[in-house]
Amino acid sequence: VTRLKIIIIGGGFGGVKTALDLVDDKRFDISLVSENPNFKYYPALYRTATGGKRNISEVSLNNIFVGKKINLIYDSVVSISKDTQSIKTATGNSIKYDALVLSLGVKTNYFGIEGLDKFSYGIKSTEDAEMLKDHLHKQLIEENRLDSNYVVIGGGPTGIELAGALPTYIKQITDNHGVRPRSIHIDLVEASPRLLPRMPKDVSRSVKKHLKRIGVKVYLKSSVQGQTATELTVNNKPIRSHTVIWTAGVTNHPFFKDNDFQLAKNSKVRVDQFLQAEPGIYVIGDNADTPFSGMAQTALYDGKYVAKNLKRLVANEQPEAYKAKKPIYVVPAGPRYAAVLWGKIRIYGYFGYLLRRAADFMAYNDYLPWQVAAQLWSIEDEEENSCPRCTSE
Ligand SMILES: Cc1cc2nc3c(=O)[nH]c(=O)nc-3n(C[C@H](O)[C@H](O)[C@H](O)COP(=O)(O)OP(=O)(O)OC[C@H]3O[C@@H](n4cnc5c(N)ncnc54)[C@H](O)[C@@H]3O)c2cc1C
Secondary structure, three states: OOOEEEEEEOOOHHHHHHHHHHOOOOOEEEEEEEOOOEEEOHHHHHHHHOOEOHHHOEEEHHHHOOOOOOEEEEOOEEEEEOOOOEEEEOOOOEEEOOEEEEOOOEEEOOOOOEOHHHHOEOOOOHHHHHHHHHHHHHHHHHHOOOOOOEEEEOOOHHHHHHHHHHHHHHHHHHHHOOOOOOOOOEEEEOOOOOOOOOOOHHHHHHHHHHHHHOOEEEEOOOOEEEEOOOEEEEOOEEEEOOEEEEOOOEEEOHHHHHOOOOEOOOOOEOOOOOOEEEOOEEEOHHHEOOOOOOOHHHHHHHHHHHHHHHHHHHOOOOOOOOOOOOOOEEEEOOOOOEEEEEOOEEEEEHHHHHHHHHHHHHHHHHHOOHHHHHHHHHOOOOEOOOOOOOOOO
Protein backbone atom coordinates (compact mmCIF):
# COMPACT_ATOMS: atom_id res chain seq x y z
CA VAL A 1 0.00 0.00 0.00
CA THR A 2 1.41 3.43 -0.83
CA ARG A 3 1.24 5.80 2.05
CA LEU A 4 0.65 9.53 1.79
CA LYS A 5 3.95 11.26 2.52
CA ILE A 6 3.34 14.15 4.88
CA ILE A 7 6.10 16.59 5.72
CA ILE A 8 5.43 18.80 8.72
CA ILE A 9 7.75 21.75 9.26
CA GLY A 10 8.09 23.18 12.78
CA GLY A 11 8.18 21.30 16.07
CA GLY A 12 5.98 23.78 17.91
CA PHE A 13 2.33 23.83 18.93
CA GLY A 14 0.86 23.42 15.44
CA GLY A 15 3.40 21.04 13.93
CA VAL A 16 3.61 18.68 16.88
CA LYS A 17 -0.16 18.46 17.24
CA THR A 18 -0.60 17.63 13.53
CA ALA A 19 2.07 14.93 13.80
CA LEU A 20 0.61 13.42 16.99
CA ASP A 21 -2.84 13.18 15.41
CA LEU A 22 -1.51 11.42 12.29
CA VAL A 23 1.36 9.33 13.53
CA ASP A 24 -0.62 6.24 14.56
CA ASP A 25 -2.48 6.07 11.24
CA LYS A 26 -0.78 3.60 8.90
CA ARG A 27 -2.03 5.40 5.79
CA PHE A 28 0.54 8.13 6.40
CA ASP A 29 4.29 8.35 6.30
CA ILE A 30 5.15 11.26 8.61
CA SER A 31 8.30 13.37 8.82
CA LEU A 32 8.62 16.27 11.22
CA VAL A 33 11.38 18.71 10.34
CA SER A 34 12.34 21.18 13.04
CA GLU A 35 15.37 23.37 13.57
CA ASN A 36 15.00 22.89 17.31
CA PRO A 37 15.04 19.40 18.86
CA ASN A 38 12.81 20.69 21.67
CA PHE A 39 9.17 21.68 21.81
CA LYS A 40 8.93 25.08 23.48
CA TYR A 41 6.09 25.55 25.94
CA TYR A 42 6.01 29.36 25.71
CA PRO A 43 3.34 29.92 28.36
CA ALA A 44 5.81 28.78 31.06
CA LEU A 45 8.78 30.87 29.88
CA TYR A 46 8.04 33.72 32.26
CA ARG A 47 8.22 31.23 35.12
CA THR A 48 11.58 29.92 33.93
CA ALA A 49 12.82 33.51 33.76
CA THR A 50 11.65 34.27 37.28
CA GLY A 51 13.01 31.30 39.18
CA GLY A 52 11.15 28.35 37.67
CA LYS A 53 12.70 25.23 36.22
CA ARG A 54 14.02 25.02 32.69
CA ASN A 55 12.20 21.85 31.76
CA ILE A 56 8.70 23.24 32.40
CA SER A 57 9.13 25.34 29.25
CA GLU A 58 10.94 22.86 27.05
CA VAL A 59 10.32 19.19 26.21
CA SER A 60 12.45 17.19 23.80
CA LEU A 61 10.66 16.05 20.63
CA ASN A 62 12.28 12.63 21.07
CA ASN A 63 10.37 12.26 24.35
CA ILE A 64 7.09 13.41 22.85
CA PHE A 65 7.33 10.86 20.03
CA VAL A 66 8.96 8.01 21.92
CA GLY A 67 7.85 4.67 20.44
CA LYS A 68 6.08 6.33 17.48
CA LYS A 69 6.81 5.71 13.80
CA ILE A 70 7.94 9.11 12.65
CA ASN A 71 11.04 10.58 10.99
CA LEU A 72 12.28 13.37 13.21
CA ILE A 73 14.67 15.56 11.26
CA TYR A 74 16.49 18.32 13.13
CA ASP A 75 17.28 20.75 10.39
CA SER A 76 16.18 24.17 9.20
CA VAL A 77 14.01 24.45 6.10
CA VAL A 78 15.16 27.15 3.70
CA SER A 79 13.15 26.75 0.53
CA ILE A 80 10.34 24.97 -1.19
CA SER A 81 9.99 23.83 -4.79
CA LYS A 82 6.29 23.67 -5.50
CA ASP A 83 6.89 22.12 -8.96
CA THR A 84 8.82 19.13 -7.67
CA GLN A 85 6.86 19.04 -4.38
CA SER A 86 9.99 19.12 -2.28
CA ILE A 87 11.62 21.20 0.42
CA LYS A 88 15.27 21.99 0.90
CA THR A 89 17.03 22.24 4.25
CA ALA A 90 20.04 24.22 5.44
CA THR A 91 22.22 21.11 5.36
CA GLY A 92 21.37 20.57 1.68
CA ASN A 93 18.77 17.80 2.13
CA SER A 94 15.95 17.69 -0.36
CA ILE A 95 12.77 15.99 0.88
CA LYS A 96 9.73 15.17 -1.26
CA TYR A 97 6.16 15.41 0.00
CA ASP A 98 2.61 14.60 -1.05
CA ALA A 99 1.22 17.11 1.43
CA LEU A 100 3.09 19.77 3.38
CA VAL A 101 2.13 21.37 6.70
CA LEU A 102 3.95 24.58 7.63
CA SER A 103 3.96 25.79 11.22
CA LEU A 104 7.16 27.78 11.63
CA GLY A 105 6.08 30.31 14.23
CA VAL A 106 7.02 33.98 14.29
CA LYS A 107 10.19 36.03 14.78
CA THR A 108 10.93 38.94 17.10
CA ASN A 109 10.47 42.34 15.50
CA TYR A 110 12.24 45.41 16.90
CA PHE A 111 10.65 47.71 14.30
CA GLY A 112 14.12 49.07 13.57
CA ILE A 113 14.35 50.77 17.02
CA GLU A 114 18.00 51.41 17.64
CA GLY A 115 19.82 49.38 20.26
CA LEU A 116 17.01 46.99 21.18
CA ASP A 117 18.48 44.04 19.28
CA LYS A 118 21.78 44.53 21.06
CA PHE A 119 20.81 45.49 24.61
CA SER A 120 17.32 44.19 25.38
CA TYR A 121 16.43 40.78 26.75
CA GLY A 122 13.75 38.62 25.15
CA ILE A 123 11.38 35.91 26.25
CA LYS A 124 10.95 33.76 23.19
CA SER A 125 13.04 30.72 24.09
CA THR A 126 14.32 28.87 27.13
CA GLU A 127 17.77 30.33 26.43
CA ASP A 128 16.27 33.85 26.49
CA ALA A 129 14.51 33.11 29.77
CA GLU A 130 17.64 31.72 31.42
CA MET A 131 19.78 34.58 30.14
CA LEU A 132 17.41 37.03 31.80
CA LYS A 133 17.36 35.08 35.06
CA ASP A 134 21.18 34.84 35.11
CA HIS A 135 21.44 38.56 34.45
CA LEU A 136 19.19 39.41 37.41
CA HIS A 137 21.45 37.42 39.74
CA LYS A 138 24.74 38.51 38.19
CA GLN A 139 23.81 42.14 38.60
CA LEU A 140 23.20 41.64 42.32
CA ILE A 141 26.52 39.83 42.70
CA GLU A 142 28.61 42.30 40.73
CA GLU A 143 27.03 45.57 41.81
CA ASN A 144 25.55 44.55 45.14
CA ARG A 145 22.47 46.61 44.42
CA LEU A 146 19.25 46.55 42.46
CA ASP A 147 18.93 47.95 38.97
CA SER A 148 17.51 51.50 38.88
CA ASN A 149 14.58 50.19 36.84
CA TYR A 150 13.46 46.85 35.47
CA VAL A 151 11.57 47.65 32.30
CA VAL A 152 9.24 45.34 30.42
CA ILE A 153 8.15 46.65 27.03
CA GLY A 154 4.80 45.45 25.70
CA GLY A 155 1.45 45.41 27.47
CA GLY A 156 0.20 42.21 25.85
CA PRO A 157 -0.18 38.88 27.71
CA THR A 158 3.57 38.11 27.57
CA GLY A 159 4.66 41.47 28.98
CA ILE A 160 1.99 41.34 31.68
CA GLU A 161 2.81 37.84 32.89
CA LEU A 162 6.49 38.69 33.11
CA ALA A 163 6.04 42.11 34.75
CA GLY A 164 3.57 40.55 37.20
CA ALA A 165 6.07 37.92 38.30
CA LEU A 166 9.03 40.28 38.72
CA PRO A 167 8.19 42.11 41.99
CA THR A 168 8.07 38.90 44.05
CA TYR A 169 11.06 37.35 42.34
CA ILE A 170 13.29 40.40 42.62
CA LYS A 171 12.36 40.79 46.27
CA GLN A 172 13.15 37.12 46.85
CA ILE A 173 16.57 37.18 45.18
CA THR A 174 17.45 40.50 46.78
CA ASP A 175 16.89 38.80 50.15
CA ASN A 176 18.85 35.71 49.05
CA HIS A 177 21.78 37.85 48.02
CA GLY A 178 21.67 39.82 51.23
CA VAL A 179 21.40 43.07 49.28
CA ARG A 180 20.07 46.02 51.29
CA PRO A 181 16.40 46.43 50.47
CA ARG A 182 15.48 49.50 48.48
CA SER A 183 12.37 50.19 46.52
CA ILE A 184 12.08 48.00 43.47
CA HIS A 185 11.09 49.80 40.27
CA ILE A 186 9.28 47.67 37.75
CA ASP A 187 7.90 49.46 34.72
CA LEU A 188 5.58 48.12 32.06
CA VAL A 189 5.65 50.23 28.91
CA GLU A 190 2.90 50.05 26.30
CA ALA A 191 2.48 52.20 23.19
CA SER A 192 -1.31 52.02 22.93
CA PRO A 193 -3.72 53.77 25.33
CA ARG A 194 -4.41 50.58 27.31
CA LEU A 195 -2.99 47.21 28.27
CA LEU A 196 -4.21 44.12 26.38
CA PRO A 197 -5.36 46.19 23.40
CA ARG A 198 -6.96 43.15 21.76
CA MET A 199 -9.19 42.44 24.76
CA PRO A 200 -12.24 44.31 26.14
CA LYS A 201 -11.56 47.57 27.97
CA ASP A 202 -12.82 46.43 31.37
CA VAL A 203 -10.31 43.54 31.36
CA SER A 204 -7.50 45.98 30.55
CA ARG A 205 -8.59 48.21 33.44
CA SER A 206 -8.79 45.38 35.98
CA VAL A 207 -5.38 43.98 35.07
CA LYS A 208 -3.82 47.43 35.23
CA LYS A 209 -5.28 48.01 38.69
CA HIS A 210 -3.97 44.69 39.92
CA LEU A 211 -0.48 45.31 38.53
CA LYS A 212 -0.41 48.66 40.31
CA ARG A 213 -1.41 46.94 43.54
CA ILE A 214 1.54 44.56 43.34
CA GLY A 215 4.05 47.28 42.53
CA VAL A 216 4.26 47.47 38.74
CA LYS A 217 4.14 50.96 37.24
CA VAL A 218 2.24 50.98 33.98
CA TYR A 219 3.12 53.56 31.31
CA LEU A 220 0.56 53.80 28.52
CA LYS A 221 0.80 55.76 25.24
CA SER A 222 4.52 55.38 25.66
CA SER A 223 6.70 54.44 22.75
CA VAL A 224 10.28 53.40 22.88
CA GLN A 225 12.73 55.31 20.72
CA GLY A 226 16.03 53.62 21.47
CA GLN A 227 18.22 51.81 23.94
CA THR A 228 21.85 52.01 24.99
CA ALA A 229 23.74 49.85 27.48
CA THR A 230 22.53 52.00 30.39
CA GLU A 231 19.41 53.78 29.22
CA LEU A 232 16.11 53.37 27.46
CA THR A 233 14.44 56.31 25.71
CA VAL A 234 10.67 56.40 26.10
CA ASN A 235 8.59 59.33 24.83
CA ASN A 236 11.88 61.23 24.42
CA LYS A 237 12.78 60.82 28.09
CA PRO A 238 15.61 58.62 29.37
CA ILE A 239 14.99 55.79 31.86
CA ARG A 240 18.10 54.37 33.52
CA SER A 241 18.14 50.60 33.22
CA HIS A 242 20.36 47.63 32.49
CA THR A 243 17.34 45.33 32.38
CA VAL A 244 14.99 45.95 29.51
CA ILE A 245 12.84 43.10 28.24
CA TRP A 246 11.26 43.42 24.82
CA THR A 247 7.96 41.58 24.33
CA ALA A 248 6.27 44.10 22.06
CA GLY A 249 6.72 42.86 18.55
CA VAL A 250 6.70 39.82 16.34
CA THR A 251 6.56 39.38 12.63
CA ASN A 252 5.82 36.42 10.42
CA HIS A 253 8.61 33.97 9.62
CA PRO A 254 10.66 35.25 6.63
CA PHE A 255 10.37 31.83 4.92
CA PHE A 256 7.00 32.80 3.43
CA LYS A 257 8.14 36.07 1.88
CA ASP A 258 11.33 34.45 0.61
CA ASN A 259 9.31 31.68 -1.06
CA ASP A 260 6.69 33.92 -2.69
CA PHE A 261 3.68 32.99 -0.61
CA GLN A 262 0.73 35.38 -0.80
CA LEU A 263 0.77 37.53 2.31
CA ALA A 264 -1.93 39.57 4.00
CA LYS A 265 -1.23 43.12 5.29
CA ASN A 266 -0.16 41.73 8.68
CA SER A 267 2.52 39.64 6.89
CA LYS A 268 0.70 36.36 7.64
CA VAL A 269 -0.01 33.88 4.85
CA ARG A 270 -3.33 34.05 3.03
CA VAL A 271 -5.04 30.68 3.24
CA ASP A 272 -8.21 29.24 1.69
CA GLN A 273 -11.15 27.66 3.55
CA PHE A 274 -9.02 24.53 4.16
CA LEU A 275 -6.01 26.44 5.52
CA GLN A 276 -4.14 25.84 2.28
CA ALA A 277 -1.85 28.41 0.69
CA GLU A 278 -1.99 26.20 -2.42
CA PRO A 279 -3.45 22.74 -2.93
CA GLY A 280 -1.57 20.35 -0.65
CA ILE A 281 0.33 23.10 1.20
CA TYR A 282 -1.24 23.80 4.58
CA VAL A 283 -0.20 26.82 6.64
CA ILE A 284 -1.29 26.83 10.28
CA GLY A 285 -0.81 28.44 13.70
CA ASP A 286 0.96 31.80 13.94
CA ASN A 287 1.85 31.74 10.23
CA ALA A 288 -1.73 31.73 8.88
CA ASP A 289 -3.92 34.76 8.46
CA THR A 290 -6.87 33.45 10.50
CA PRO A 291 -8.98 35.39 13.03
CA PHE A 292 -7.27 34.04 16.18
CA SER A 293 -3.77 33.43 14.87
CA GLY A 294 -1.04 34.15 17.43
CA MET A 295 -2.33 31.86 20.19
CA ALA A 296 -1.11 28.40 21.13
CA GLN A 297 -4.72 27.26 21.38
CA THR A 298 -5.27 28.27 17.75
CA ALA A 299 -2.13 26.48 16.55
CA LEU A 300 -3.25 23.35 18.38
CA TYR A 301 -6.76 23.61 16.96
CA ASP A 302 -5.37 24.16 13.45
CA GLY A 303 -3.10 21.12 13.77
CA LYS A 304 -6.05 18.94 14.80
CA TYR A 305 -8.15 20.34 11.98
CA VAL A 306 -5.57 19.69 9.25
CA ALA A 307 -4.90 16.16 10.53
CA LYS A 308 -8.63 15.44 10.39
CA ASN A 309 -8.92 16.69 6.83
CA LEU A 310 -5.89 14.70 5.70
CA LYS A 311 -7.63 11.61 7.07
CA ARG A 312 -10.74 12.51 5.09
CA LEU A 313 -8.60 12.98 2.01
CA VAL A 314 -7.08 9.48 2.15
CA ALA A 315 -10.57 8.07 2.75
CA ASN A 316 -11.78 9.84 -0.42
CA GLU A 317 -14.15 12.02 1.60
CA GLN A 318 -14.82 15.72 1.08
CA PRO A 319 -12.69 17.98 3.31
CA GLU A 320 -14.48 20.11 5.92
CA ALA A 321 -14.15 23.88 5.79
CA TYR A 322 -12.20 25.59 8.61
CA LYS A 323 -14.22 27.32 11.30
CA ALA A 324 -12.08 29.58 13.49
CA LYS A 325 -12.53 28.97 17.22
CA LYS A 326 -12.35 31.79 19.71
CA PRO A 327 -9.71 30.98 22.33
CA ILE A 328 -10.12 31.34 26.07
CA TYR A 329 -7.78 34.10 27.18
CA VAL A 330 -5.95 33.45 30.42
CA VAL A 331 -3.45 36.08 31.48
CA PRO A 332 -1.47 35.59 34.69
CA ALA A 333 -0.52 38.91 36.28
CA GLY A 334 1.32 38.21 39.49
CA PRO A 335 1.42 35.43 42.05
CA ARG A 336 -1.82 33.47 42.29
CA TYR A 337 -3.68 35.88 40.05
CA ALA A 338 -4.90 35.55 36.48
CA ALA A 339 -7.48 37.31 34.35
CA VAL A 340 -9.66 34.98 32.33
CA LEU A 341 -11.87 35.93 29.40
CA TRP A 342 -14.04 33.02 28.41
CA GLY A 343 -16.63 34.15 25.86
CA LYS A 344 -18.49 36.88 27.77
CA ILE A 345 -17.39 35.65 31.19
CA ARG A 346 -14.58 37.36 33.11
CA ILE A 347 -12.83 35.80 36.06
CA TYR A 348 -10.10 37.52 38.07
CA GLY A 349 -7.83 36.54 40.90
CA TYR A 350 -7.16 33.23 42.58
CA PHE A 351 -9.88 31.34 40.71
CA GLY A 352 -8.41 32.66 37.46
CA TYR A 353 -5.04 31.34 38.59
CA LEU A 354 -6.56 27.90 39.26
CA LEU A 355 -8.05 27.91 35.77
CA ARG A 356 -4.65 28.80 34.38
CA ARG A 357 -3.15 25.85 36.25
CA ALA A 358 -5.85 23.58 34.79
CA ALA A 359 -5.19 24.97 31.30
CA ASP A 360 -1.48 24.24 31.69
CA PHE A 361 -2.20 20.65 32.62
CA MET A 362 -4.49 20.25 29.63
CA ALA A 363 -1.86 21.76 27.34
CA TYR A 364 0.93 19.48 28.61
CA ASN A 365 -1.46 16.57 28.33
CA ASP A 366 -2.18 17.44 24.71
CA TYR A 367 1.44 16.71 23.87
CA LEU A 368 2.63 14.20 26.44
CA PRO A 369 1.43 10.99 28.07
CA TRP A 370 -0.58 12.02 31.12
CA GLN A 371 1.94 10.71 33.65
CA VAL A 372 4.71 12.85 32.13
CA ALA A 373 2.31 15.80 31.81
CA ALA A 374 1.33 15.47 35.48
CA GLN A 375 4.98 15.32 36.54
CA LEU A 376 5.87 18.49 34.63
CA TRP A 377 2.77 20.24 35.82
CA SER A 378 3.48 19.40 39.45
CA ILE A 379 6.90 21.09 39.33
CA GLU A 380 5.69 24.34 37.74
CA ASP A 381 6.02 26.20 41.03
CA GLU A 382 9.41 24.73 41.97
CA GLU A 383 12.55 26.84 41.92
CA GLU A 384 15.79 26.36 40.01
CA ASN A 385 18.80 28.65 40.05
CA SER A 386 22.28 28.33 38.69
CA CYS A 387 23.37 31.30 40.79
CA PRO A 388 26.23 30.30 43.11
CA ARG A 389 24.97 32.57 45.91
CA CYS A 390 21.42 31.23 45.94
CA THR A 391 20.87 28.07 47.86
CA SER A 392 17.70 26.81 46.22
CA GLU A 393 18.16 23.52 44.38
C1 LIG B 1 6.34 34.19 26.04
C2 LIG B 1 5.13 33.70 25.30
C3 LIG B 1 4.01 33.29 26.03
C4 LIG B 1 2.87 32.79 25.37
N1 LIG B 1 1.80 32.41 26.11
C5 LIG B 1 0.68 31.94 25.50
C6 LIG B 1 -0.45 31.52 26.26
O1 LIG B 1 -0.44 31.57 27.49
N2 LIG B 1 -1.53 31.04 25.58
C7 LIG B 1 -1.57 30.99 24.22
O2 LIG B 1 -2.59 30.54 23.67
N3 LIG B 1 -0.52 31.38 23.48
C8 LIG B 1 0.61 31.86 24.08
N4 LIG B 1 1.68 32.27 23.32
C9 LIG B 1 1.61 32.17 21.84
C10 LIG B 1 1.92 30.75 21.36
O3 LIG B 1 3.10 30.29 21.96
C11 LIG B 1 2.03 30.69 19.85
O4 LIG B 1 0.83 31.15 19.31
C12 LIG B 1 2.29 29.25 19.38
O5 LIG B 1 3.54 28.81 19.81
C13 LIG B 1 2.18 29.13 17.85
O6 LIG B 1 2.43 27.83 17.45
P1 LIG B 1 3.15 27.56 16.06
O7 LIG B 1 3.16 26.09 15.84
O8 LIG B 1 2.54 28.42 15.02
O9 LIG B 1 4.65 28.09 16.26
P2 LIG B 1 5.75 27.65 17.34
O10 LIG B 1 5.14 27.00 18.51
O11 LIG B 1 6.59 28.87 17.56
O12 LIG B 1 6.60 26.56 16.57
C14 LIG B 1 7.43 26.87 15.48
C15 LIG B 1 8.50 25.81 15.36
O13 LIG B 1 9.12 25.90 14.09
C16 LIG B 1 10.53 25.76 14.23
N5 LIG B 1 11.15 26.44 13.08
C17 LIG B 1 11.24 27.76 12.84
N6 LIG B 1 11.84 27.99 11.68
C18 LIG B 1 12.14 26.79 11.15
C19 LIG B 1 12.76 26.38 9.94
N7 LIG B 1 13.19 27.26 9.03
N8 LIG B 1 12.91 25.06 9.72
C20 LIG B 1 12.45 24.15 10.63
N9 LIG B 1 11.86 24.48 11.78
C21 LIG B 1 11.70 25.79 12.03
C22 LIG B 1 10.81 26.44 15.57
O14 LIG B 1 12.04 26.03 16.10
C23 LIG B 1 9.62 25.93 16.39
O15 LIG B 1 9.89 24.66 16.92
C24 LIG B 1 2.85 32.74 23.95
C25 LIG B 1 3.97 33.16 23.22
C26 LIG B 1 5.10 33.62 23.88
C27 LIG B 1 6.31 34.07 23.09
